[in-house]
Amino acid sequence: MSSPDELLRIEGVRKAFPGVVALDDIDFDLRRGEVHALLGENGAGKSTLIKVLSGAHRPDRGRILVGDSATVIRDAQDAARLGIATIYQEFNLVPDVTVAENIFLGRQPRRFGFIDYRRMESEAAALLERVGVDVSPRAKVRGLGIARLQMVEIAKALSLNAEVLIMDEPTAVLTTEEVERLFAIARRLREEGVGIVFITHHLEEIAALADRVTVLRDGRSVAHVDADTPEDELVRLMVGRSIDEQYPRERPDAGEPLLRVRGLTRAGHFEDVDLEVRAGEVVGLAGLVGAGRTEVARAVFGADPYDSGTVEVLDRPLPGGDVNAAMTAGLGLVPEDRKGQGLVLDASVEENLGLVTLGPTSKGGFVDLAGQRASAERIAGDLGVRMSSISQHVRTLSGGNQQKVVIGKWLLADSRVLILDEPTRGVDAGAKVEIYRLVNELTASGHAVLMISSDLPEVLGMSDRILVMAQGRITGELSAEDATQDAVMSLAVAAGPRSSTEENGVEGHHGH
Template sequence: MLLSARGITKSFTGVKALDGVDFDVRPGEVHVLLGENGAGKSTLVKILAGVHAPDRGTVHRAPGTRLAVIHQELALVPRLSVAENLFLGRPPRRWGFVDKARMRHDARRLLDRVGLAVDPDTPVGDLGIAGQQMVEIARALDLDAQVLVLDEPTAVLTDTETDRLLGIVAGLREQGVGLVFITHHLDEIRRVADRITVLRDGRSVGTLPRGATVERMIELMVGRTIAEQYPRRRERPGEVLLSVEGLTRAGAFHDVSFQVRAGEVVGIAGLVGAGRTEVVRAAFGVDRYDSGRVEVAGRPLPGHDVGAALRAGLGLVPEDRKGQGLVLTSTVGDNLGLVTLRTTARSGLVDRVGQRRRAREMAAALRVRTAGLDRPVGELSGGNQQKVVIGKWLMADPKVLVLDEPTRGVDVGAKVEIYELVNRMTAAGRAVLLVSSDLPEVIGMSDRIVVMAHGRVAGELPAGTTQDKVMALAVQEFQA
């Protein structure tokens, strides 16, 4: 045994995160840790890594065993370059000075290992979130640890990158490395797991062998079965609520046009770098565009003006929830009310009581796991923070809600609850623009799918299309 934890118990203010958990890692195995959002997975990882001390229980490591951890929250410094991040705190030196040439060279070698084609001098903050994740992975690989813990490494990756990562994982297992792998993508678990330990409410409820079915995993994890994973209820489309016409920004996207009608869920699919996030951010006014036109409910929307977008009834759940979606030091309740505060003012006064009631209802609908609405949102587990970002925008009840990768890091049960709230919005005559790299999700929940490739619209597909058809458009090449 490389690592073994016995009877781990840990409480935070108001919550028992772990309660008597046993867990161990053998050489040459992938031990998956599975559980709903807030079940205690990341807390266990932090205890194994020595970030937190347990209240009770012990962690024993075989002598000489090095442990590398890729935590759920990215730990990069955005302003520093890729190379500087890779060797943060341990740069190669020559005559006492940082050897920049060698650092760049070593960085290239590491980036090759994870298949990330970027210039090592690029500021890490300029990479997309998937690129940042790959940098984290490269950094951990360089530590040559005997135990590697990956806490939701694939949440922000696309299928291609995930395949590459799973290949790396298989290679490390061959070499005798013990791996702990956390993911909410149950199909990945079937591909890599040697055994699966399931946590529920801080307790270990069982360990499944390799080859366990998805149904069995869900049952053990949520204590019930899920009848329908994508419960989309279609509405008859009404007036055009969002119209994007010929939107162009040099080097990012070109001549992008689409419409979203009341009652519709329109999906935007495409590979990473296809320009999906760039287009929706520009349409929402976060970033500028060079030419084109955006209209909300028939009225032109000025460019690069988030305030105007909000007033016109647009909402945006961004892909980078940590950076753009939440005030981590504020409470759960205040975060849920962030957008609504200005609209719920009654006779000039902010309606705090109504606000609190609505926040409580939303937290319950999404089953946000928190010790209370007054707790700082930064204390919540990753998936529960994601639910708060979505809840905040659902509470604001915009005419058109743009969801950019809404269910990243969200457990299977909570996904269904988010989809039900999407249904509720469209039933009320609102519209949803769903950007997602999760193909089953975008196919299962969209009424139509706009596929982007290389910054352009490659085509549109109807509901119920196949993954192959989406991919065929997504890899399309254009004449310059």
């Protein structure tokens, strides 16, 4: 029996596509004036569920109740009529018209048969004020940043008098400040009685904003819990594994040193850095934001210059500031900013996998396309990249699958030493475990991995040794046995006082 403040309910909904059951007997309900978080790994069924609610997919069986009555949502118009509005990660806005025209697209107020621009702009201004965004209704949408585009989408939803607002990972591309603003708006809408379905994989956002959580796993709703459920319990529900099983590190015996760095110094960035990574080993590089870890990685790889010191790969000295020499020597770098530096987003999976090997696989100046394609197929298969084909654009893959493509391009290039900078940032819990398994396979086959990470449980769970940096220097080394969060943190603040802005750089939880 539904409660009087129930806005919508889904009972026993199933949706299958050729070869895959996306939703299997899902139950979900949303109450007036609540934020209900939907949590699950990529492929758990969150997107399909939203598409069923927004009219993009029709369920094969089960029923949807809006208010007290069973209903069929055939398309977006049906959803809008029922008061359901969805804000997708890819916004549905027309770039070359104004904010006001976007808000009332297809429903512009009219007077004597003509669009009443004055009324449309004043109504748009009132909606924009309600969502607390300082933008002119006459501004063209093309010139707005992501956060403002999102607020325009919310204003558009409110113009439809939406009682149900579905937000699909709305914080994925926002800064901390913008996230705060978005949460303030969500709380205000909740007070006004709007029900919000909130999808995120940042667990700390659930505690900050949500009232209840439904966890999806493999297309089923496996749990309905309160938002104050501890993070590790939420992770366990999502992945069906305990925390210990999330870092499946297998530690082979370490072989000879593949990477040796001695006395590496770049004035103002880092000084006198010594490190070595042996075959079969994962060495973690931990520290607070601004400690100099990424700068060291980029200098080792030749992307940035350094003033003094030496880098050797497989006992051969590398010239400084020469990326091609580093790649030829067998060094690979998976950068922190995979979208900006690791991938060509508008190119295919195949083209991205071949970025490093185009030179070596060409014969007499011609690229061996068939060989390149076969290699790309093989590596994408080995890594389990989820895609329709290797011609699919990388932009359309999930974060975890994009990251596998970045790693895959170095495997194709046969890099013996791989530097991973924040390898699982923005990647869901299931894809994380797949990336860790990949790291295990690399080290089992004699590769060496230097892993920079701000996620402390990850550093502790996956490293064989941990080097800690503070203010551009290595302040200590810990073995896997001796390493604890406290031991790492005390070394991370070892080099004297830090500025308060940098204190939160190491994440000591499982949220990311």
